[in-house]
Amino acid sequence: MTAPTLPSRLEFIPTQAASPDVSSVQADDIHVRWVMPEIFHDIPLHEEDEDEAVRLIEALAQKALPGAEVEDWLKLAVVVALGMDDLLASGAEYASVCVSAVGEDPCSATVYAALTDSPEGEDRDPIAAIASSLRRADAGEVTEIQLPCGPAVSCVGTRDDEVTGELTEDPRGLTVPTSFIRVYVPLPNDTTLVMEMSTPTPAGWDPFATMFGNIVSSIRLFEADGEPLIIPDRDADA
Template sequence: MTTQSPAATTSPAAPPYEPLRFEATIPAQNAGPDADAGARIDSDGIHVRWVMPEIFHDLPLHEEDEDEGARLLEELAAKALPGAEDEDMLKLAVICALGIDDLLEAGAEYAAIAVGAVGDDPCSATVYAALVDSPEDEDADPLAAIASSLRRDDAGEVREILLPCGPAVSCVGTRVDKVTGELTESPDGIRIPTSFIRVYVPLPNGTTLVMELGTPTQVGWDQFSTMFGNIVSSIRLFEADGEPLIIPDRDTDA
């Protein structure tokens, strides 16, 4: 499956996030191949597992029954906004429902949303995971090819990083997202800046795992970016038989 990452634009106001400082603060055993906790997707014989913070709630991306999907979104809103007015919970459920199509268009196979507050200021963030085809040139280093492509597209601040599961590429920046007119007073909707971190992990089967955190609320950036560092640091890879898989760093390859 080949998908295109969401369009992005760099900005002087891009968050001051240091993507090299990823530290695994989530116990690795919680992301085992058969763990009940955490999130998972599978990629042609490779099982990808990671742990999500409790503040994030899974979106029903692939629920085909509309009534069941609506029920799940109502349940999500009640968990994310405990004690809130019914109108506020309904608004969150609608926002989530309207965002699902965009996530699916981006190739998301998993997505979750968090709603919180910093002081009196509300904030929210979405995390999604997708599987895309790695660069096709077999002789090319996929890390270098991904980083080069992102830099050519001026997608944001691009770096090669090392996660516990193996080497990866991070991209940090700001893009402009459109909020549908159904949620605004403007019939044409409005455009708002969204800060994001995207991480690419090339897998040995020709597929690349893409994970992204995006937030339109700058006030929550520090907290959400720290959470995302923990999320990607919790990624664990497993072979089809359950054996752990760690992709070696290029510098240590024989």
């Protein structure tokens, strides 16, 4: 299988203007935008027409694996199609996939974005509430961070993902360790943006983690009228 090689320089310039490289979700009266690298390809999560969804997934596979055999395109298309239910179950509003190589090692990653209700702590500090909840759940390494768009929480860990028997020689399927970085960005309207990058391929962890750092650093928030919105640092008034 031929896959594009990850670029050696991973820099993405944040933008406030809509462009083919800018992805977005709408959280009621707040518009969230971020920049995706070209090596990622959008998954048609919310395409209601089944035939059109199949066409879009096939086109995705061909873009992700240029020059590959038809059999490889079909395998990737099946993997993407089978993974859509899990993404939707996670509440994903947006998702994209990358298939690449680090040296001779094939690797892949998925990025998704979801919106969820913000938790309420006793002091109404969603950052502290999110961090506390993740630590209690032992979800991974939890860190409170500051992004250009405002304060956030990151969680880095590993989970076991189930791979259906349709993709393996074992009809019972397999359990695959999957590494992930998840970032939570509480918004002023009691909604939290959740973005996650996950990869089952250890060789791709470092470059994909770097990519994801650039992606979340490019997040920009806008009011309904298009006015840029920056959430103040929690310590700004301290």
